[in-house]
Amino acid sequence: MKKLIIEDDEKCVGCALCMYACARRFGEAGVDSSGILAVSKSGFERGATVIVCRACEEPICAEVCSTDALKARDQGGVKYDEDNCIGCENCIYACPVGAVFKRSDGKISVCVHCGYCVDYCPHGVLSYKDIEPGEKDENDPGVET
Amino acid sequence: MKLDVLTIDLSKYEATTEEREDLKEWLGGAGLATQLMKEDLSSPGCDPLSEENVIVLASGPFTSAYPAAPKCVSMFKSPLTGNLGESHAGGRTATCISNAGYRAVVIKGKSKKPVYVVIDDDKVYFRDAGALWGIGNSLITGRIIAENEKGRGLRSILRIGGAGEKLVRYAGVTTETYRHFGRLGLGAVFGSKNLKALMIKGTKSSKVHDRRSHREMYDKIYKKAVESDAMSKYHLLGTAVNVNSLNEMGALPTENLQRTSFENAEKLSGEKLAESIGQRIACNHCPIACIHIANLREQYRDEPYFYKTIKISYDYELIFALGSMLGIGSKDDLLKMIHKVELYGMDAMSTGVALAWATEAFEKGLISKDETKVNLKFGDRDAYLKAIDHILDQPTEFYSHLAKGVEKCSDVYGGEEFALAFGGNEMPGYHTGYAAAVGHSIGLRHSHLDNAGYSMDQSIEEYPAPSKLVDDLMEEEQLRQMLSSLVICFFGRGVYSPEIISDALKPLGYDLSVEELEELGRSIYFEKLKLKKDLGFKAEDMKIPKRILETESSQGKLDKEYLDQALEYFKKIVKKA
Numbered sequence: 001m002k003k004l005i006i007e008d009d010e011k012c013v014g015c016a017l018c019m020y021a022c023a024r025r026f027g028e029a030g031v032d033s034s035g036i037l038a039v040s041k042s043g044f045e046r047g048a049t050v051i052v053c054r055a056c057e058e059p060i061c062a063e064v065c066s067t068d069a070l071k072a073r074d075q076g077g078v079k080y081d082e083d084n085c086i087g088c089e090n091c092i093y094a095c096p097v098g099a100v101f102k103r104s105d106g107k108i109s110v111c112v113h114c115g116y117c118v119d120y121c122p123h124g125v126l127s128y129k130d131i132e133p134g135e136k137d138e139n140d141p142g143v144e145t
Numbered sequence: 146m147k148l149d150v151l152t153i154d155l156s157k158y159e160a161t162t163e164e165r166e167d168l169k170e171w172l173g174g175a176g177l178a179t180q181l182m183k184e185d186l187s188s189p190g191c192d193p194l195s196e197e198n199v200i201v202l203a204s205g206p207f208t209s210a211y212p213a214a215p216k217c218v219s220m221f222k223s224p225l226t227g228n229l230g231e232s233h234a235g236g237r238t239a240t241c242i243s244n245a246g247y248r249a250v251v252i253k254g255k256s257k258k259p260v261y262v263v264i265d266d267d268k269v270y271f272r273d274a275g276a277l278w279g280i281g282n283s284l285i286t287g288r289i290i291a292e293n294e295k296g297r298g299l300r301s302i303l304r305i306g307g308a309g310e311k312l313v314r315y316a317g318v319t320t321e322t323y324r325h326f327g328r329l330g331l332g333a334v335f336g337s338k339n340l341k342a343l344m345i346k347g348t349k350s351s352k353v354h355d356r357r358s359h360r361e362m363y364d365k366i367y368k369k370a371v372e373s374d375a376m377s378k379y380h381l382l383g384t385a386v387n388v389n390s391l392n393e394m395g396a397l398p399t400e401n402l403q404r405t406s407f408e409n410a411e412k413l414s415g416e417k418l419a420e421s422i423g424q425r426i427a428c429n430h431c432p433i434a435c436i437h438i439a440n441l442r443e444q445y446r447d448e449p450y451f452y453k454t455i456k457i458s459y460d461y462e463l464i465f466a467l468g469s470m471l472g473i474g475s476k477d478d479l480l481k482m483i484h485k486v487e488l489y490g491m492d493a494m495s496t497g498v499a500l501a502w503a504t505e506a507f508e509k510g511l512i513s514k515d516e517t518k519v520n521l522k523f524g525d526r527d528a529y530l531k532a533i534d535h536i537l538d539q540p541t542e543f544y545s546h547l548a549k550g551v552e553k554c555s556d557v558y559g560g561e562e563f564a565l566a567f568g569g570n571e572m573p574g575y576h577t578g579y580a581a582a583v584g585h586s587i588g589l590r591h592s593h594l595d596n597a598g599y600s601m602d603q604s605i606e607e608y609p610a611p612s613k614l615v616d617d618l619m620e621e622e623q624l625r626q627m628l629s630s631l632v633i634c635f636f637g638r639g640v641y642s643p644e645i646i647s648d649a650l651k652p653l654g655y656d657l658s659v660e661e662l663e664e665l666g667r668s669i670y671f672e673k674l675k676l677k678k679d680l681g682f683k684a685e686d687m688k689i690p691k692r693i694l695e696t697e698s699s700q701g702k703l704d705k706e707y708l709d710q711a712l713e714y715f716k717k718i719v720k721k722a
Contacts, residue, residue, distance in 0.1 A: 016429050
């Protein structure tokens, strides 16, 4: 299954074009429905990076969802059915990466690994790759995706 | 797309939002800010440091919709010139205003005690800043607020350093650590209002009018942006690439413009500074990433193996003002100077030009060590670092005058012939010829970015009649008003032709032809000129410092007659406006 991968976070300039791309899928000019967040590393003097879903095989965000709005996908990550979402924010608190975000309507946004943002990352931070569960990402030494 | 304006009254600790569809024709940025200034500055003759001054911060309709339009236009009455103040900054300010649901924010009144204000989407909080007041280092203020407020990645933190608190008339406002509302003294206006900082958190979106055509237009603009020259020019070496070329053509102001080439220019060049690049970062929603940050590693003198690494952003204008203009000839010395000015939140250009004048005045005996407390000498980094401290602390009457700008200081001590300011604003780093000299004089904010005369000088083969030169400069400035109403970064101007802008506005619900856009630029220009006149601008007061005529530019010595004719022609235009 193809997944969104942070290829090299050192290259991130914090431009946030990925965020605007993600929200654009919903006809938005802005960041409300974005499932990815560009941040400085505690101030731009230490650089920038993006925070995004790592496509867990056993996603804790789905485990804590009591309404089945978030469901685990077969090969990692989650599917989001916003009609079922009641805005309880359990998933936001459960995700250790901080990759589930609150929208202005009280519901959530999370990356569903569609790869749309990759084409708008001008500096080679993001990529979209076929990675099997348990397979190692060569750019992420020691960490299994 | 709605056009909402948030007004914050610091005297009453109140905030109100108003939908202003009636101002839609002005789009945003410079166009909208001019109209809001006209409305909200009820006493145009007011003291810029009084409660009556207002601050407008404006974003544009493209900011969250398309890349490379992330500039925030600030307008206020300038405490440096006593006239219209306008300064633009990148970072996240414009996108956060837009994503919080506003096109512009207006700040009025004066808080009774130090505060910082938090705009959290549709809520506004007034926070006591008593414990932050007195922190001279703007980096620390920014860090404290960042650590105590929520909204990482979705907020912009505008703050002043010591210079804004001490009302240095060329104090700036810093945002996202490395971007600045640098020119014309917005920092002193913040300080005068007891406003230490403004945080804007914006987490929302607006719906576009036509989703499919918006995406198509976005792709077209994005592709053009990443494939354009802007990427190679501004992303690679950045604006510092100009140091060597301006030096070679004899246009690099050196030692208070006594010369236009600097023997140590190579040591301050973009190529040399690139050896110290630690990283590059971008403004929000812009692919160019033009912000270059150098690492400076310093050892503490008294402790072995104890180092600090400072991260310093640089650009051409800082290299000119704190480098060649002061005869500072090494990369590390330059970086230390930039860092000092950054900490205090002073405008680098005004500070450098003011110190360059002071050095020459000191050499000529107009002022002595009684006034300056240090022996000012071109190239002497340590003397300048102390002098910058003194501009902040103002231990002598002289420094309190120098903190008012080079024009006002030379009124007191003499040496106005080598006080390098246009309209009260210290000169930018180009002695390229007639178009720069005239451009800085007639530009409505006396900035090189108003009409890019420096660029015209470099492409011109034969100068036209003075009136034609003024017309050409005004035409460029009018085009730039239109770009600035959409807050398109001038680095990305090659991407945004009027045709593309017209097409890109349609999916957002605006229908403006190329001709209408050009007309809009002209209207904004004359609206701004009228506002400038209301604020007391008198074209007959315009003067070009004698030094500009004495020192050879890259186009040779400038003829006074030509410059006088150009200014005379412009005076007639001002009179009619």
